[in-house]
Amino acid sequence: ELDGAAEVLARRLVGLGAGPEGFVVLVVPRGLGMVTSLLAVVKSGAAFVPVDPEYPVERIAAVLGQVDPVVVVSVS
Secondary structure, three states: OHHHHHHHHHHHHHHOOOOOOOEEEEEOOOOHHHHHHHHHHHHHOOEEEEOOOOOOHHHHHHHHHHHOOOEEEEOO
């Protein structure tokens, strides 16, 4: 199940431009969602940058500005 969910997300990430030499920022809480997202990014060939969603908005914005990600994965 985990692999299947990660594969679906990986295909979506690749469709959005994720791949080798690209960064995907993960603003996802710790847990199954983070594990699935990490696995998906690895499958896409991109590098992941995990960001704690509890960080202040300014800190998250600073990370996004430094990394210049191809895709940002988040949950609401």
